Amino acid sequence: MSAPLAGKVALVTGASRGIGKGIALVLAEQGATVYITGRTVNEGDYYLPGTVGSTAAECDERGKESGGKGVAVACDHADDAAVARLFEQIEREQGRLDILVNNAFLLSDDLLEPKGFWEKPLSNLEMWEVGVKSNYVAAWHAAKIMAPQKSGLIVAISGFAAVTYTYSVIFGTSKSAVDRMARDMAIELEPHNVASITLWQGLTLTEKAQDNLAKMGEKMTKSITEMQGSSVEHPGRVIAAMAADPDIMKRSGGEFVTAELAEEYGVTDIDGRTIASARSTRGSPIWKPISEVDYCGK
Secondary structure, three states: OOOOOOOOEEEEOOOOOHHHHHHHHHHHHOOOEEEEEEOOOOOOOOOOOOOHHHHHHHHHHHOOOOOOEEEEEEOOOOOHHHHHHHHHHHHHHHOOOOEEEEOOOOOOOOOOOOOOHHHOOHHHHHHHHHHHHHHHHHHHHHHHHHHHHOOEEEEEEEOHHHOOOOOOHHHHHHHHHHHHHHHHHHHHHHHHOEEEEEEEOOOEOOHHHHHHHHHHHHHOOHHHHOOOOEOOOHHHHHHHHHHOOOOHHHHOOOEEEHHHHHHHHOOOOOOOOOOOOOHHHHOOOOOOOHHHOOOOOO
């Protein structure tokens, strides 16, 4: 089996289950050593199945032929000290980091409740803590490793919430902030040959999404529920293609619809399907790659 990511070291945040797990499995299958973070250590700690250890074990299984493997690290991305220890571990054990996928995002329990923002608790600002601030902190640590080695790829998992109302005020504002953060990071990382890219993910059939659709599908926006859902591994296949792309810096700073980038790279889902873009119903990305635009201050 060819291993396009052999020798590469990746970190996928929030990978006990869902999109993060799917991405981790693909990267390991293609030869990468993948550090997997999450808060779920024991089955039953969360109402849905999956732990950091089980994801790492599946990565080991998927990476048998390619040399890829998983390394489980229990980590709460709201704890800056724990995140610092995580990156110290990666640098100590591997001496490098090639891919960071900022996927961790703490969704409030009342996300789908049709209430005004003033009717929901201020504790919902936890989505800022793990989803916005956590992205910055992880990228800050990653850049300290990637910039000196003059290579690296930082991917932010986002979505159409930046341009159309989705779920709640805090959710949409958080995703918009993530997008702009990734774009501006690209400008400052460009001299160091490190790419920063945002992926706009459509409906992904995670464990939580399937549970929500079954319980509360009628409360969800039709433009979301009527989308063609992808597997959790589909974005991982796109990220693996980006990580192996020698011209990835040409995309740095851009927002890309995952389905559209998949078509450009010739990537299909695990069942062979070509996933359709939701651009026509959900909206279009704002930021182009910095290689395609003039920007001030540099």
